[in-house]
Amino acid sequence: MRFSEEDARERDAAEAGQRELFRVPQAEGGVYAEVAYMAGNSLGLPPKATREELLADLDEWARLGVEGHLDAARPWLPYHELLTGPAARLVGALPAETVVMNSLTVNLHLLMVSFYRPEGARNRIVIEDSAFPSDSYAVRSQAAFHGLDPDLAVVRLRPRDGEDCLRTEDVLEFLRVEGDTVALVLLGGVNYLTGELMDIPAITAAARAAGAVAGWDLAHAAGNVPLKLHEWGVDFAAWCSYKYLNSGPGALAGVFVHERHLGDPRIPRFEGWWSTAQATRFEMTPTSRPPATVEAWQVSNPPIFAMGPVRTSLELFDKVGMEVLRERSLRLTGYLESLLDGVLPGRPLALVTPRDPQRRGCQLSVRVTGMSANELARRLRYEHGVIADARQPDIVRFAPVPLYSTFHDCWRVARALAEIFPEEEA
Structure with missing residues (x-):
């Protein structure tokens, strides 16, 4: 390996992250007490504060019963508003454009009710x-719901032959040539498989210029890369909170709708108890009076104990700042890339993530041949104490998350790969 363990330790001594604020699993293999956790792009680690904060909300339920809606230390009726400001700042939005609710695919369906309106x-x-796959299932079902053939209505843009990543210029060219047939562009801001960061502003502008709606799935982008959804003119976006946002498995998700759409009576929506304005909610009238904000897209009252972990995590992001995290992410991911460059040659491994740091988040995807991705992930975990994320048949994803990953974690990844694939056996 090009760099030593001592070098990794020195880098960590010179640049501390926020690892001490998180609970890191104990290793089940290898020689180190804690795992080198590289699966934050699948499920983030829990902040230590989450347990205490969640218990405090539970105690308010026990103390107040139903009166907690108004009298709890963090009243339940407006509880979701505690998340609005931090979530808006995280994705570069206005508070009126941002709400935390439901789960990711549910939100995508609610948004497509409003913004996928095929005509001719x-x-x-x-x-x-x-x-x-969930996005694929969602858009196909939406097309079918409108009486269309999903095989014809859904266009799947592919990378060029021999390439793993979709080029921005190819997306723009497609929209230039065939944009008049497109009702909705719905891409992942960061591709879950390759880690490629798409050019969100350029593709958004091209989609809108073609007369289409520009929507984004930011599951792997929110909390990973800086976003400016309002400035970029994105029509709508949705993201989950259990990956880089560290809010727990199945955590509540976020929604963005640009202010130009807010309060527009021509846009259809599904409505429910929480769609009407808070000030008039308990008038119990049969007709909704939605506010001219994204809160009009809410349907049900929010689950308070599910909102607590999201609030705790968002407050941490608000304190540290995405720009600071992005700079650390570039250093960590670049360091891991340098280590892998010293390991991968001569072994049945290849990097599929873009080399340009501006075209990726904090994820490097490695393709393995001669061994399944699941088997490699198993050996990393039980022989070396490295938790990575496998995507069958041949991709293993490593995510050095800037909040809690270390340079030493990156060094452990490279050393483990070198030991699993000795050069003489490559």
């Missing part, structure tokens, strides 16, 4: 061919 020849939905 303009009926297609554009996604990337390597979109997360």
